[in-house]
Amino acid sequence: MSNTPFTAAGLAEALIACPSVTPAAGLVFDCLEAQLTPLGFAVYRFTTGEAPDGPVENLFAVRQGPPGSRHFAFAGHVDVVPPGEGWSSAPFAPEVRGELLYGRGAVDMKGAIAAMVVAAAEVPQSAGTLSFVITGDEEGPAQFGTVALIEHMRAVGSIPDLCLVGEPTSVNRLGDTMKIGRRGSTNIWLEVEGKEGHVAYPHLADNPITRLVHMLAELKAMPLDEGTDWFQASNLEITDISVGNPATNVIPSRAHARLSIRFNDRHTGKQLGERVSAIAAKHGATARPVVYGEAFLTPPGAFSQMVADAVEAELGLRPEASTTGGTSDARFLKDLCPVIEFGLCNATMHKRDEAVALADLDALARIYARIATAALAP
Numbered sequence: 153m154s155n156t157p158f159t160a161a162g163l164a165e166a167l168i169a170c171p172s173v174t175p176a177a178g179l180v181f182d183c184l185e186a187q188l189t190p191l192g193f194a195v196y197r198f199t200t201g202e203a204p205d206g207p208v209e210n211l212f213a214v215r216q217g218p219p220g221s222r223h224f225a226f227a228g229h230v231d232v233v234p235p236g237e238g239w240s241s242a243p244f245a246p247e248v249r250g251e252l253l254y255g256r257g258a259v260d261m262k263g264a265i266a267a268m269v270v271a272a273a274e275v276p277q278s279a280g281t282l283s284f285v286i287t288g289d290e291e292g293p294a295q296f297g298t299v300a301l302i303e304h305m306r307a308v309g310s311i312p313d314l315c316l317v318g319e320p321t322s323v324n325r326l327g328d329t330m331k332i333g334r335r336g337s338t339n340i341w342l343e344v345e346g347k348e349g350h351v352a353y354p355h356l357a358d359n360p361i362t363r364l365v366h367m368l369a370e371l372k373a374m375p376l377d378e379g380t381d382w383f384q385a386s387n388l389e390i391t392d393i394s395v396g397n398p399a400t401n402v403i404p405s406r407a408h409a410r411l412s413i414r415f416n417d418r419h420t421g422k423q424l425g426e427r428v429s430a431i432a433a434k435h436g437a438t439a440r441p442v443v444y445g446e447a448f449l450t451p452p453g454a455f456s457q458m459v460a461d462a463v464e465a466e467l468g469l470r471p472e473a474s475t476t477g478g479t480s481d482a483r484f485l486k487d488l489c490p491v492i493e494f495g496l497c498n499a500t501m502h503k504r505d506e507a508v509a510l511a512d513l514d515a516l517a518r519i520y521a522r523i524a525t526a527a528l529a530p
Contacts, residue, residue: 158187158270158273159270159513159514160263160266160267160269160270160513160514160516160517161248161253161266161510161513161514162266163187163265163266163269163270164246164253164258164262164263164265164266164267164508164513165246165253165255166183166187166266167180167183167184167230167257167262167265167266168244168246168253168255168256168257168258168262169183169244169245169246169255170182170183170230170244171244172230172231172232172257172288173231173232173233173234173235174231174232174233174288174289174290174291174292175206175207175208175209175231175288175289175292175297176209176229176230176231176232176288176289177199177207177208177209177288178209180230180288181197181209181211181230181286181288184211184230184265184269184284184286185197185211185213187266187269188213188269188272188284191215191269191272191273192215192277193213193214193215193272193282193284194213194214194215194216195211195212195213196211196212196213196304197209197210197211198210198300198304200296200300201295201296201300204293205289205292205293205295205296206295206296207296208287208288208289208295208296208297208300209288210286210287210288210296210297210298210300210301210304211284211286211287212283212284212285212286212301212304212305212310213283213284213286214281214282214283214284214310215272215277215281215282215283216277216281217277217278217279217280217281217282217528218278218280221279221280221281221528221530222280222281222313222314222527222528222529222530223280223281223282223283223310223311223312223313224280224281224282224283224312224313224314224315224316224523224524224527224528225282225283225284225285225312225314225315225316225489226265226268226271226272226282226283226284226285226315226316226318226520226524227284227285227286227298227315227316227317227318227481227482227485227491228261228264228265228268228285228286228287228290228317228318228319229261229286229287229288229289229290229291229297229481230257230262230265230286230287230288231287231288231289231290231291231292232256232257232260232262232291233256233260233291233502235256235504236504237504238504239504239505240254240505241254243255243256243504243506244256246258248510251509251510251511252507252508252509252510253507253508253509253510253513254505254506254507255506255507256506257506258500258506258507258508259320259496259497259498259499259500259501259506259507259508260319260320260498260501260502260506261318261319261320261495261496263496263508263512263513263516264318264319264320264495264496264516265284265286265318266513266517267318267513267516267517267520268284268318268517268520270517270520270521271517271518271519271520271521271523271524272284272524274517274521275521275524275525275528279524279525279528279529280527280528281310281312281528282524282528283310283312285298285301285305285315285485286301287301287481290480290481294444294481297481298481298484298485299484302484302485302487302488305488306488311488311489312488312489313489313527314455314489314490314491314492314527315485315488315489315490315491315492316459316491316492316493316494316520316523316524316527317480317481317482317485317491317492317493317494317495318493318494318495318520319331319480319482319493319494319495320495320496320497320498320501321471321474321477321493321494321495321498322471322495322496322497322498323497323498323499324497325469325497326467326496326497326509326512326515326516327463327466327467327469327471327515327519328469328471328472329471329472329474330456330459330460330463330471330472330473330474330492330493330494331473331474331475331476331477331480331482331492331493331494332382332449332450332451332452332456332473332474332475332492333382333383333417333447333448333449333450333475334445334447334448334475334477334478334479334480334482334483335383335384335386335414335415335416335447335475335479336414336415336416336417336419336420336421336443336444336445336446336447336448336479336483337412337413337414337415337421337443337444337445337478337479337483338412338413338415338421338424338425338441338442338443338444339391339410339411339412339413339441339442339444340410340411340412340413340425340428340439340440340441340442341408341409341410341439341440341442342364342367342408342409342410342411342428342432342437342438342439342440343406343407343408343437343438343440344360344361344363344364344367344406344407344408344435344436344437345360345405345406345436345437346358346359346360346361346363346403346404346405346406346407347403347405348402348403348404348405349402349403350401350402350403351400351401351402351403352401354403357403358403359403359404360404360405360406360407361395361404361407363407363435363436363437364393364407364409364435364437366435367431367432367434367435367437368390368393368409370431370434370435371388371390371411371428371431372388372390374388374427374431376388376413376415376418376419377416377418377419379416380416380417380418382449382473382475383416383417383418383447383449383475384416384475384476385416386413386414386415386416386418386419387413387414388411388412388413389411389412389413390409390410390411391410391411391412392408392409392410393407393408393409394407394408394409395407395408411428413428414478415447416447416475417447417448417449419447420446420447421441421443421444421445421446422441422443424441425439425441425443428441429441444479444483445479445483445484446483448482448483448486448491449475450486450490450491450492452473455490455492455527456473456492458523458526458527459471459492459494459523461522461526462519462520462522462523462526463494463519465522466515466518466519466522467515467519471494480493494519494523495516496508496512496513496516497509497512
């Protein structure tokens with residue numbers, strides 16, 4: 153890019169070369185700070201939380217624009233999932249082969265962060281305030297990551313007007329999809345207490361498995377919804393059943409199960425937890441719901457138009473507005489301001505030989521620069 157003395161690919165390689173399996177800390181943040189500081193960003197790093205879900209390192213960087221100007225935030229994460237075995241090259245030794253850059257995090261999402269840095273260099277400080285909201289724990293429990301960053305931003309009064317999360321949203325080619333919302337997520341742990349006994353004398357026992365099976369059948373039959381204009385239908389899935397009974401002739405004393413519910417904006421996690429708890433109680437069971445994120449929607453409007461216009465200007469197509477897929481840290485950031493996710497192709501994320509097209513990195517940097525410029529316009 154004309155005003156930028158570095159490339160998105162070069163910055164991505166530097167970030168990939170810093171091993172950062174979640175929770176990320178230290179070296180990868182040193183690398184990102186070294187990329188942002190020369191661009192005029194004030195970088196604040198802090199670590200919060202305790203075991204088992206912490207400590208977690210986070211970074212908030214801001215370049216202040218003129219007084220009263222708008223504030224646009226880039227958000228993402230530098231932690232990655234474990235690379236696993238079977239890579240064609242070392243996962244944390246970035247390698248260009250042909251037109252692709254290989255390495256863990258190339259797509260999810262160090263490549264996007266590199267494109268954000270290049271984009272930031274293209275946006276003049278006079279245009280407005282830019283910030284980076286970067287956590288080291290998005291792929292893990294996420295208890296002390298973006299949540300802690302939001303607390304810091306509120307404490308210092310640095311609230312963006314709009315926020316773009318660089319998750320890999322594209323499906324078949326760069327630019328074909330952006331996320332304007334996400335379904336919520338809750339897991340619910342169920343426990344049924346019974347009374348142990350000999351299988352030949354069932355009248356002297358109380359088999360918790362029987363009650364568990366009946367309860368799960370009722371829960372699976374529980375109507376949720378048929379979807380909305382922007383969301384697919386909510387779904388409840390049984391993800392675990394466990395008894396731990398090594399004996400073949402003993403009725404066990406308790407049985408457990410776990411549910412996962414992905415829900416749209418017709419529900420809240422609290423309401424669903426209460427519904428499941430009521431059904432569990434009918435069967436003499438207890439339920440422990442944990443809500444990992446509420447459903448949210450950034451209704452189509454000026455912000456999604458900015459993203460679509462930037463993509464069309466660079467690539468000649470307009471992205472589909474989608475709410476599919478799993479959760480992301482946008483579930484927290486939506487409490488600050490309108491948020492949209494847009495990033496690289498997701499075909500190789502979390503897979504061995506994760507790779508990004510070099511041309512996509514350059515194009516994404518240009519798209520991000522256009523979005524930031526439009527978002528900061530008065």
